[in-house]
Amino acid sequence: MRSAHRVDQVRAAEAALMARLPGGTLMQRAAVGLAATCARLLTRRRGRVYGSRVVVLAGSGDNGGDALYAGAALARRGARVSAVLLAPARAHAAGLAALRAAGGRVVLEQEVGLADFSRADLVLDGIVGIGGKGGLRPEAQPYARAGRAGVVVAVDVPSGVDADTGEVAGAALRADVTVCFGTYKPGLLIDPGASYAGAVQLVGIGLELPAAEVVALQHADVAGLLPVPGAESDKYRRGVVGVAAGSARYPGAALLAVAGALRGGAGAVRYVGTAAEEVVRRFPEALVTEGGPAGAGRVQAWVVGPGGGEGAERALAEALAADVPVLVDADGLTELARLGPGALAGRTAPTLLTPHTGEAARLLAGAENGGSAGGGGGGARPPAADELAAARLGTARRLAAAYRATVLLKGSTTVVADPGGAVRVNPTGTSWLATAGSGDVLAGLAGSLLAAGRSPLDAASVAAYLHGLAARHAAATPGAPVTALEVAAALSTAWNDVRSAAAEPGA
Ligand SMILES: NC(=O)C1=CN([C@@H]2O[C@H](COP(=O)(O)OP(=O)(O)OC[C@H]3O[C@@H](n4cnc5c(N)ncnc54)[C@H](OP(=O)(O)O)[C@@H]3O)[C@@H](O)[C@H]2O)[C@@H](O)CC1
Ligand SMILES: Nc1ncnc2c1ncn2[C@@H]1O[C@H](COP(=O)(O)OP(=O)(O)O)[C@@H](O)[C@H]1O
Numbered sequence: 001m002r003s004a005h006r007v008d009q010v011r012a013a014e015a016a017l018m019a020r021l022p023g024g025t026l027m028q029r030a031a032v033g034l035a036a037t038c039a040r041l042l043t044r045r046r047g048r049v050y051g052s053r054v055v056v057l058a059g060s061g062d063n064g065g066d067a068l069y070a071g072a073a074l075a076r077r078g079a080r081v082s083a084v085l086l087a088p089a090r091a092h093a094a095g096l097a098a099l100r101a102a103g104g105r106v107v108l109e110q111e112v113g114l115a116d117f118s119r120a121d122l123v124l125d126g127i128v129g130i131g132g133k134g135g136l137r138p139e140a141q142p143y144a145r146a147g148r149a150g151v152v153v154a155v156d157v158p159s160g161v162d163a164d165t166g167e168v169a170g171a172a173l174r175a176d177v178t179v180c181f182g183t184y185k186p187g188l189l190i191d192p193g194a195s196y197a198g199a200v201q202l203v204g205i206g207l208e209l210p211a212a213e214v215v216a217l218q219h220a221d222v223a224g225l226l227p228v229p230g231a232e233s234d235k236y237r238r239g240v241v242g243v244a245a246g247s248a249r250y251p252g253a254a255l256l257a258v259a260g261a262l263r264g265g266a267g268a269v270r271y272v273g274t275a276a277e278e279v280v281r282r283f284p285e286a287l288v289t290e291g292g293p294a295g296a297g298r299v300q301a302w303v304v305g306p307g308g309g310e311g312a313e314r315a316l317a318e319a320l321a322a323d324v325p326v327l328v329d330a331d332g333l334t335e336l337a338r339l340g341p342g343a344l345a346g347r348t349a350p351t352l353l354t355p356h357t358g359e360a361a362r363l364l365a366g367a368e369n370g371g372s373a374g375g376g377g378g379g380a381r382p383p384a385a386d387e388l389a390a391a392r393l394g395t396a397r398r399l400a401a402a403y404r405a406t407v408l409l410k411g412s413t414t415v416v417a418d419p420g421g422a423v424r425v426n427p428t429g430t431s432w433l434a435t436a437g438s439g440d441v442l443a444g445l446a447g448s449l450l451a452a453g454r455s456p457l458d459a460a461s462v463a464a465y466l467h468g469l470a471a472r473h474a475a476a477t478p479g480a481p482v483t484a485l486e487v488a489a490a491l492s493t494a495w496n497d498v499r500s501a502a503a504e505p506g507a
C-alpha cells in the first residue's frame with residue numbers, strides 16, 4: 001500500500017523528529033537519497049555520472065536546499081553541475097556553499113539558465129516543494145515550456161503541483177521521476193498532479209507518521225481483499241448480485257454490467273429489466289427476471305442504473321427500498337440527483353455511488369438544491385464537470401459527505417471516498433478506459449464484490465484496480481485501444497495477475 005500524508009502531517013512529524021536529531025540531519029538524509037537516484041538515472045543514460053551535465057533549479061526554501069546538496073554530491077562524483085537560482089538573495093545558504101565547494105557553478109541569468117536546462121542530462125527541480133502555494137511563478141514558467149534533452153527529477157513534489165490535492169493552478173514543471181521524502185503526498189497520486197510526477201520513488205527519512213490521508217492499493221493489498229470461495233461455500237453464500245440495468249434504448253448496458261458482475265466473485269448474477277432475453281442468450285449462467293428489483297428474488301447487493309433509461313426511476317426506488325448494499329450508477333445517478341440526498345436518508349445498508357465528473361456535477365447541484373424534484377431553491381451556479389475533474393479529491397469528499405455514501409469518482413485518477421473520511425486512489429487506470437460502456441462493466445464488477453461481502457470502500461477500490469489492470473491486459477499490444485467487452489473478458493487475467501504477484505516471495 002502506498003500511503004500519502006498531508007503537508008501539515010508531514011510538518012508535525014518532521015518537527016517531532018528534528019527535536020531529537022542534530023540540525024540538518026533530515027535534509028542530509030533527503031539529499032543522499034535524491035543524489036543516489038540521480039546517479040542511477042545518469043548511469044543508466046550515459047554509463048556514468050562523471051562528465052554528465054546536471055542543472056539544479058533552486059528556489060528559496062528547503063526544497064532548493066535538498067536539490068543543492070544533491071547537486072553538490074553529484075559534482076563530487078565528477079558531474080558538471082550548474083545551479084540556477086530563481087530567488088538569488090534567498091537561496092539556501094548552506095546548500096549553495098556545499099555546491100560551490102564541490103565545484104558547481106552558479107547561474108543568475110535566465111538565458112544562460114534556460115540554455116543549460118535544455119541541454120542538461122539531468123535537471124533537479126528544487127524550485128518549490130511542500131511549502132509551495134499556487135502554480136509556478138513567472139520567473140520559473142519559461143522552464144515549464146522549454147525543450148529538454150535529459151530527465152527531470154522533481155524534488156519531493158513537481159513544482160507547481162499542490163502537494164495536498166494534486167491540483168495545478170497555472171503552470172507546473174513536468175517530471176520524469178519524483179523523489180519524495182518520508183511519505184507520498186496525495187498530490188503525487190491524484191491527477192492532474194500525478195501526471196506531472198512521473199515515476200514516484202520514496203526515500204525514507206525516519207518520520208513517524210499518523211494514519212494516512214489517502215492510500216493507493218497495490219497487488220498484495222488487492223489480493224487480500226478478493227473474495228475466494230472456501231470449502232463450505234455455495235453460490236448463495238458467495239452472494240447473489242442483482243443487476244437492474246439496460247432499457248429498450250440501451251440494451252447493451254445490461255450485457256456489459258452483467259459481464260462485469262459475472263467476474264467479481266459473487267456466486268450468481270440476477271438480472272432484472274427489459275434486456276432479460278438478450279442477457280440470457282449471451283450469458284446462460286445469469287438468472288433473469290423482467291420487471292424491477294422489487295419482484296426479483298433475494299440478492300445480497302443491487303447494481304442499479306447503467307443504461308437504465310426510462311426505467312431508472314422505478315428501479316432506483318425499488319433497489320433503495322431493499323435492505324442490502326446498493327450501487328447507483330449512470331441513469332440511476334441522474335435520478336438520484338433529481339431526488340437529492342434525502343432519497344438515501346432512510347437507508348440502513350450502505351450505498352455506493354459511481355459517478356463520472358458530469359454525474360458528480362449533477363449530484364452536487366442536487367445536494368445543494370435539496371433535490372430538484374422537490375422544487376428546491378437553486379440559483380447557485382451548478383459546478384462545472386471540468387472544475388470538478390481538476391479537484392478530484394475535494395469533489396469525491398464533498399459528494400461522500402453530502403450523500404453520506406461511499407463515492408467512486410471515475411476519470412483520469414479514480415478516487416474512492418468513504419463518508420467516514422477514508423480515501424483511496426486507484427493507480428492502475430489507463431486513458432483507453434474512456435470508451436463507451438466500460439463504466440457499465442465497472443459497476444457490475446463492484447456490485448459483485450459488494451454482494452460477496454466486501455465493504456463499499458473495498459468493493460469500489462478493488463473493482464477500480466482490477467478494471468484498470470484488465471484494460472491493460474485487454475489491449476492486443478501495449479497501449480492499443482480496448483472495448484468494454486474486452487475489458488470484462490480480461491478481468492480474470494487481472495485477478496490472476498494480482499494473486500500471483502501477491503504469492504511471490506517478498507510480495
Ligand atoms: N518536511 C520534511 O520532513 C522534510 C522536508 N524537506 C524538504 O523541505 C521542503 C519544504 O521546504 P520549505 O518548507 O522551506 O518549503 P519549500 O517547498 O522549499 O517552499 C517554500 C519557499 O518557496 C516560496 N514559494 C512558495 N510558493 C512558491 C511558488 N509557487 N513558486 C516559487 N516559490 C514559492 C516561499 O517563499 P515566498 O516567496 O512565498 O516568501 C518559500 O520560501 C520539502 O518539500 C522537502 O523538499 C527535506 O529537506 C527534509 C525533510
Ligand atoms: N482519462 C481517463 N483515464 C483513465 N480512466 C478513465 C479516463 N476517463 C475515463 N476513465 C475510466 O473509464 C470508465 C468510463 O466510465 P463511464 O464514464 O461511466 O463510461 P460509460 O458510461 O460509457 O460506461 C471509468 O472507469 C473511468 O474511470
Ligand SMILES: [K+]
Pocket residue numbers: 063125126127128129154155156157158159
Ligand atoms: K520541487
